Amino acid sequence: MYLTFLCVHTADIFAQLIYAPGGPVRDFEGTEVADTFPVRVENTGIKMDSAFGLAKVCLNLSHDRISDLKVELLAPDGTRIWLTNRNGGLDGRNYPGTCFRSNGFSGYIRDGAAPFMGEYIPDGRLDFINNGQPADGTWNVLVSDLRSVESGTLHSIYLYFEADPNPESRHSPCRFDNSAGCETGDHRTGDMLPDLVLLTSITTRNLHYYPENHPEFPSQIRFAASIANFGYGPIETFGKNEWYCNTQRVSGPDEKCGDGSYPRQQLYQRIYRKVNGADTLSYFDRPAGTNYFDDKPGHYHYHVDDWVSIELYRQKKILGLFRKRTLIAKGSKVSYCLFDSGICQPHDNLCLDIHGKIPALVNYGLGNYVACDARKQGISVGGYDTYG
Ligand SMILES: [Zn+2]
Numbered sequence: 001m002y003l004t005f006l007c008v009h010t011a012d013i014f015a016q017l018i019y020a021p022g023g024p025v026r027d028f029e030g031t032e033v034a035d036t037f038p039v040r041v042e043n044t045g046i047k048m049d050s051a052f053g054l055a056k057v058c059l060n061l062s063h064d065r066i067s068d069l070k071v072e073l074l075a076p077d078g079t080r081i082w083l084t085n086r087n088g089g090l091d092g093r094n095y096p097g098t099c100f101r102s103n104g105f106s107g108y109i110r111d112g113a114a115p116f117m118g119e120y121i122p123d124g125r126l127d128f129i130n131n132g133q134p135a136d137g138t139w140n141v142l143v144s145d146l147r148s149v150e151s152g153t154l155h156s157i158y159l160y161f162e163a164d165p166n167p168e169s170r171h172s173p174c175r176f177d178n179s180a181g182c183e184t185g186d187h188r189t190g191d192m193l194p195d196l197v198l199l200t201s202i203t204t205r206n207l208h209y210y211p212e213n214h215p216e217f218p219s220q221i222r223f224a225a226s227i228a229n230f231g232y233g234p235i236e237t238f239g240k241n242e243w244y245c246n247t248q249r250v251s252g253p254d255e256k257c258g259d260g261s262y263p264r265q266q267l268y269q270r271i272y273r274k275v276n277g278a279d280t281l282s283y284f285d286r287p288a289g290t291n292y293f294d295d296k297p298g299h300y301h302y303h304v305d306d307w308v309s310i311e312l313y314r315q316k317k318i319l320g321l322f323r324k325r326t327l328i329a330k331g332s333k334v335s336y337c338l339f340d341s342g343i344c345q346p347h348d349n350l351c352l353d354i355h356g357k358i359p360a361l362v363n364y365g366l367g368n369y370v371a372c373d374a375r376k377q378g379i380s381v382g383g384y385d386t387y388g
Helices: 200-205
Strands: 004-009 016-024 034-041 052-063 069-074 080-085 095-101 118-119 137-145 150-161 196-198 208-210 220-222 225-230 235-245 249-252 265-273 281-296 301-308 311-317 322-330 334-335 375-381 381-388
Touching: 016 052, 016 137, 034 150, 034 375, 052 069, 052 137, 080 095, 200 225, 225 375, 235 281, 265 301, 281 334, 334 381, 375 381
Parallel strands: 095 118
Antiparallel strands: 004 016, 016 034, 016 150, 034 137, 052 095, 052 150, 069 080, 069 137, 196 225, 208 220, 225 381, 235 249, 235 265, 235 375, 265 281, 281 301, 301 334, 311 322
8 A cells, every 4th residue: 555644734624645656667669658657545535626625746756868758647537737748958867856836936847947856837737637526536647758768767756735726826937047037126236136034923933942940951942043035036155166174275075174074165145137138147256154064963964154143132121111132142153054945925924024014026936945055055035944
């Protein structure tokens, strides 16, 4: 039995995740033949419509030339949609946990480039599936290899059933290769700067104080900090493979320093710029700190140094009027991996500016940061990065 349920309590309804394994994807042998991978959905009782239904499909597929492939989803009632058809160009390899959603944050899959990591708008329309049919039944993922030489393997399929499954796309036409679709915040220079905002509601919700006698966390305050980007461009840190132990240049990230620590890589902030008459966005780099390999359990990836500093204040009212703040504790600076761990959605009441208003996010989705790599990290326009 290859069926797993993960039920997540939301406000009043169960979101459901269904998993199925895939299998080998055969090479093209003169005629189009789809390999069919069934996904059994049982006992959910879900009737799929615009209020609740199929919201997201994720695939993990290895193939050395994915532009050979057409991948379709076949619903129990026979509705068939394209997830991706011959995308990825000549060099694109693998769908490494690629997800498809009606308002995919990374934009249309046909406009994207491999590796397709993140959430994309499929080549077909997921909302066609949420047509009133029951979710229970046999679904199929169909993979057709349309060109010979390469074959591959579909490793896993995930179907997500959620409330509001096909929200209106907030996708902006702004892309690195379509500067005409972008707006700049500075018409003189064309610079598209990020604007980083602490999402206070996430910190407030996740703030816990533990008393002196707490067995695990005595006298601790534990919380989360989430930083969103409300600006015109992504915050992007970029490394050029320049590694140092203090001021001494070393060969790479794995050559440990004399004191046993990992070397630091010089980072640059890449600032995108809209230049009149140019089709693609240009950019310039400025020095901006360092990153390093963090080998602590649960991390094992690269952290951008000195991302957050934390201070604790006591606030007193004087004569019931004036507030006086006194610094009572100060933490050391904390290093983060920068990536889009969350995405601002129009009605999530999470991404609000200091006036409690929903920001415009005119270049929504510009950037694509999904991993904690040494070379490139960042937060997209409309993305946020949360650390507990
Ligand atoms: Zn980390």
